[in-house]
Amino acid sequence: MIAYIVRRVLIAIPTLLLISFIxxxxxxxxxxxxxxxxxxxxxxxxxxRELMRKQLGLDQPWPVRYVKWLAASAQxxxxxxxxxxxxxxxxxxxxxxxxxxxxxxxxxxxxLVAIPIGxxxxxxxxxxFDQAATTLAFIGFSLPSFxxxxxFVLIFAIKLGWFPTIYDTxxxxxxxxxxxxxxxxxxxxxxxxxxxxxxxxTRFMRSSMLDNLPLDYVRTARAKxxxxxxxxxxxxxxxxxxxxxxxxxxxxxxxxxxxxxTENIFRVNGLxxxxxxxxxxxxxxxxxxxxxxxxxxxxxxxLIADILYGVVDPRVRYN
Numbered sequence: 001m002i003a004y005i006v007r008r009v010l011i012a013i014p015t016l017l018l019i020s021f022i023x024x025x026x027x028x029x030x031x032x033x034x035x036x037x038x039x040x041x042x043x044x045x046x047x048x049r050e051l052m053r054k055q056l057g058l059d060q061p062w063p064v065r066y067v068k069w070l071a072a073s074a075q076x077x078x079x080x081x082x083x084x085x086x087x088x089x090x091x092x093x094x095x096x097x098x099x100x101x102x103x104x105x106x107x108x109x110x111x112l113v114a115i116p117i118g119x120x121x122x123x124x125x126x127x128x129f130d131q132a133a134t135t136l137a138f139i140g141f142s143l144p145s146f147x148x149x150x151x152f153v154l155i156f157a158i159k160l161g162w163f164p165t166i167y168d169t170x171x172x173x174x175x176x177x178x179x180x181x182x183x184x185x186x187x188x189x190x191x192x193x194x195x196x197x198x199x200x201x202t203r204f205m206r207s208s209m210l211d212n213l214p215l216d217y218v219r220t221a222r223a224k225x226x227x228x229x230x231x232x233x234x235x236x237x238x239x240x241x242x243x244x245x246x247x248x249x250x251x252x253x254x255x256x257x258x259x260x261x262t263e264n265i266f267r268v269n270g271l272x273x274x275x276x277x278x279x280x281x282x283x284x285x286x287x288x289x290x291x292x293x294x295x296x297x298x299x300x301x302x303l304i305a306d307i308l309y310g311v312v313d314p315r316v317r318y319n
Contacts, residue, residue: 005307012299019295020073020288021066027284027291028062069288079285083278088289091274098169099270102186103259106193110255111248114198115241118205122213122240123232133202140199145258149192149265156188163187169269189266197255204247208240242309249305253297 053059057068069079078088117137121130140148157165164185173179212218213236221231256271263272271290278286 005303008303008306012303016292016295016299017070019299020070020292023291023295024066024069024288025062027288028065069285073292078289081278081283081286083281083283083286088285091286092271092289092293095269095271095274098167098268099256099259099263099272102189102263102268102270103193103255105186106190107197107252107255109190110194110197110201113194114201115205115244117198118202118244119209119232119237119240121202121206122209125210130206134206137199137202140195141203143196144261145192145196146261146265148195149188149262152188152192153265165266167266167268189262189268192262192265193255193258196258197251200251201244201247205240205244208243209236212236212240246305246309249301249308252301253294256294256297 050059057065072079076089078092080086081088081091084091117133121133124130143151153165156162162184165188167185167189168181171178171182171185173182218231218236221235222228226234259268259270260272260275262268263270264276267273271293274286275290277283278290
């Protein structure tokens with residue numbers, strides 16, 4: 001296992017280097033000028049803009065800038081934001097807690113809801129519960145998050161008035177009233193992310209359970225006189241969770257990507273809204289840093305999923 005992990009890490013390093021090179025090249029060659037906002041300001045002369053371009057390093061070829069970015073990133077420095085005029089590290093630290101709060105709670109709810117529903121759907125196959133759960137899972141999985149978000153706003157915020165439409169990032173929880181306000185404003189963005197993730201996990205858990213229920217070891221357990229509950233929970237669920245655990249690990253980068261749209265719908269001041277705003281203003285250091293962070297999450301959790309698969313399933317050996 002240790003040799004496998006070391007080998008995968010060694011493979012991940014050139015993979016991330018290649019990804020960072022491609023992202024940097026695309027951002028550098030894409031249309032858009034980070035100083036376009038200053039170009040419309042008559043008070044800033046062309047000489048001043050050229051001086052600013054030189055100070056930001058934009059006068060150098062993009063391969064040179066990539067090497068400098070790579071050297072700085074190796075030391076933990078992700079550059080300076082063109083728009084905010086502060087280090088990208090500080091900008092990410094300011095936005096990260098909001099994203100982690102929304103994404104973390106949404107994914108936890110999705111896992112806690114999806115696994116029991118998937119188990120019951122498989123055990124009660126073709127029942128009314130199974131058909132209803134399957135239909136809702138298909139709908140939740142098929143609808144994109146931007147459509148679900150707008151639908152939730154129209155129904156629960158505008159028509160019913162139960163929840164606010166805009167997330168107040170400045171809200172601080174100090175007493176019970178502020179705590180309830182925080183819960184109310186988190187319901188819609190968390191719900192949008194949880195719906196899509198729980199739908200996918202429900203379908204996968206149901207399918208995994210149905211693969212295991214007809215197998216010989218299940219019939220043997222029943223022949224030994226074990227109760228149906230014991231057979232399902234101790235044997236079928238345990239083995240069915242093996243591929244689901246890897247899917248949960250692989251789904252973490254996916255839910256971060258889904259948060260990009262959800263945060264912009266509900267005005268959550270997190271990494272997703274920061275990415276969209278940075279793209280609109282051609283703030284390439286911020287876009288580069290966030291895109292690379294998403295790439296690191298994807299590669300890392302792929303490795304974690306492979307390791308977990310070997311840990312929970314003794315039949316897997318990484319020779």
